Amino acid sequence: MANEKKVSIVSLIQKNMIGVMAVVVIVMLVVPLPKVFIDLLMILNLAIAITVLLTVVYTPRASSFSSFPQVILFVTLFGLGINISSTRLILSAQGTSLNALKNTQSAMVQAFANIVAGNSLVIGFVIFIILIVVQVVVITKGAGRVSEVAARFTLDSMSVKQFDIDNQLANGSITDEEANRMKEELRRDIDFYSNMDGSSKFVSGNVMAGIFITVVNLVGGFIVGMAQHHLDFQTSLNLYSALTIGDGLLSQLPSLMLSFATGILVTGDKSDDTLGKKIVNEFSIDGTIYEIVGSVLALLGVVFRGGTQFLLIPVGGGLVWYGFSLTKKKEAEKLKKAEAEAAAKSGGQKAEGSNAEQDSVAPLDPLSLELGYALIPLVDRDNGAELLERISRIRRESALDLGLPVPKIRIIDNMNLDPNEYSFKIRGIEAGRCKIRLGYYMCMNTGAVTEELKGEATKDPAFGMPAIWIPEDQRSEAEQAGYAVVDPPTIIATHITEIIKAHAAEILGRQEVSVLINEVKKTNPIVVDEVMNGDKRKFSYGEIEKILCGLLEEKVSVRNMVTILETISNYGAITGNTWELIEKVREALGLQICMQYVDNDKKLRVVNLSQGWSQKILDRAQYPQDGSKPFVAFVPVEGRAWIKAVSDTLQSVQSMGFMPIIMCSSVVRQLVHGSIEREMPGVVVISEKEILSAGNSIGLEILGEITGDENVGEGGR
Secondary structure (H helix, E strand, C coil), rough: CCCHHHHHHHHHHHHHHHHHHHHHHHHHHCCCHHHHHHHHHHHHHHHHHHHHHHHHHCCCCCHCCCCCCHHHHHHHHHCCCCCCCCCCCCHHHCCCCCHHHHHHCCCCCHHHHHHHCCHHHHHHHHHHHHHHHHHHHHHEEEHHHHHHHHHHHHHCHHHHHHHHHHHHHHHHCCCCCCCCCHHHHHHHHHHHHHHHHHHHHHHHHHHHHHHHHHHHHHHHHHHHHHCCCCCCCCHHHHHHHHHHHHHHHHHHHHHHHHHHHHHHHHHHCCCCCEEEEHHHHHCCCHHHHHHHHHHHHHHHHHHHHHCCCCHHHHHHHHHHHHHHHHHHHHHHHHHHHHHHHHHHHHHHHHHHHHCHHHHCCCCCCCEEEEEHHHHHHHHHHHHHHHHHHHHHHHHHHHHHHCCCCCCCCCEEEEECCCCCCCEECCCCCCEEEEEECCCCEEEECCCCCCCCCCCCEEEEECCCEEEEEEEEHHHHHHHHCCCCCHHHHHHHHHHHHHHHHCCCCCCCCHHHHHHHHHHHHCCCHHHHHHHHHCCCCCCCHHHHHHHHHHHHHHHHCCCHHHHHHHHHHHCCCCCCHHHHHHHHHHHHHHHHHHCCCCCCCCCCEEEEEHHHHHHHHCEEEEEECCCCCCEEEECHHHHHHHHHHHHHHHHHCCCCCCCEHHHHHHHHHHHHHHCCCCCCCEEEEEEEHHHHHHHHHCCEEEEEEECCCCCHHHHHH
């Protein structure tokens, strides 16, 4: 019980120590203090100054000592409070004799005065003045200037450093956690150096105040000694001069340490090594330096003589010996490093000889963007690296739109490409390629052009629309003419976005599935456990991957993973067929799917599939035994008739300005989509159950029906 009480008292003191001391410092400025208490505060002030100085010496990064600006303010005010209290004690001394006056003064002040001045007040004043000059002219002024420059350059470089961090995050060099840590360090550096710019003024102001208080002590003490205590001129001068020197040294010595600590802190770099370690490393680069210095000192000892040789020659010899041993140590380290490199090289050659295929098993990048050398400025940080920021945005937007955790996109230069060409690859296989022109804009006529411009004809790589290249100086003219004007980074970014959407199923792998499931597990662990560890049916990552890929192939977002997993759990015990489960998941996501294709009035406009074609498709349906995707096995004449019927109906719909959307039974939906996806890749196929699942949230308008000759080919059966 006593120990707990003791701990609580210590904790209470630690918790409120700063607040109590701040109040005490303010009180010291106005309330007289006894000399014993003043001596104790002087010792404490000296100890604090030494502690701060040593803390700075052992602090690797300046911003790691983030409380230093506040410490300077507190210690400065603390020292001024002690100085004012000691001044009051000096001037308010009572006594009828010289010894009586001395007994009323601070013991620390008299001790410092005796040590520095001794029997000569002139020596004491000279040393005191030199100390003040060194602090004001050298240390304080230099530290203040460095603080100003450091604050200015840190603030000026803030935007560049933040942009560099964003670029590294965009190209995958660092993770989100590393980027946040680097940004936090940058903000800490900015706050620290901004505060130090002002805090250095406290240090210089403290020196000026100390000088003023010293003059007051000397003049005021001289007047008090002669007028109040009736001392003669010489006695008064000796007494109060000594007290002034002691008091001044006790106030300026901690201040000097603070100035020195400030100078050390603001002149340091941003490495993680302490000052001592950096000095040791940097002063032990080459032993030849010490051999030369030692030889020079020894030579001076021989030349000068007069007793100096007994100091110069031993010191010079010691430096020569240290330089020689340091040189041998460096040579041994180089030899050891060379042997290690040779061993590694021979080991690599041996492994290559024993396994010739070792270099061929390097994994392919999931996604990579290869650039011709003329396009390198788009990712060069010195030129703004516009493309890097857009690529980072692509990954975030793809995660939001498709629910797909897009892997990091590696950007590399490829000398085999045309200088103005780029190639986007998925696991080493090219998915898109295009040539663009730097210094030009791509202009597309979206139907609002009022005046056509002349330019080099081209095609938009993302959507295949006809376009033209125009120089940068014609941009405003093209925008006024109604063209959609796009710069090269946006062209590449848009193209990559569309490639990712079109190939989302190829990008998704088991690792990405694991990421998605782990995210769901954080908030819905039960549904994950039902799917992965169910009593009746356990799904593997591969089976879930097939279902998600089936959705992504038709551009259905898998972001709503909770609903997807719940549906898999509900129907997994009934059927193990992947394609049937995909249809069940689509029905559960019916509203989401329909909302992708509704017009502004929330109306879904579709063409219906006739009963005749639905039956014929069912009759020709094939369901492979290996569980692969079902397909329709039309005879050639039936296949041509089917494609013609769909094409004719959808052309009339597109001519009215509507999307090509087919509505059919859920039984044949996959078969219909699979039979037309190669000839008509942009056609959307939705089942009736998906539309029913959307409920009253959308309206439905049937624009036509796919009929044609459903009976073609019947005679050949």
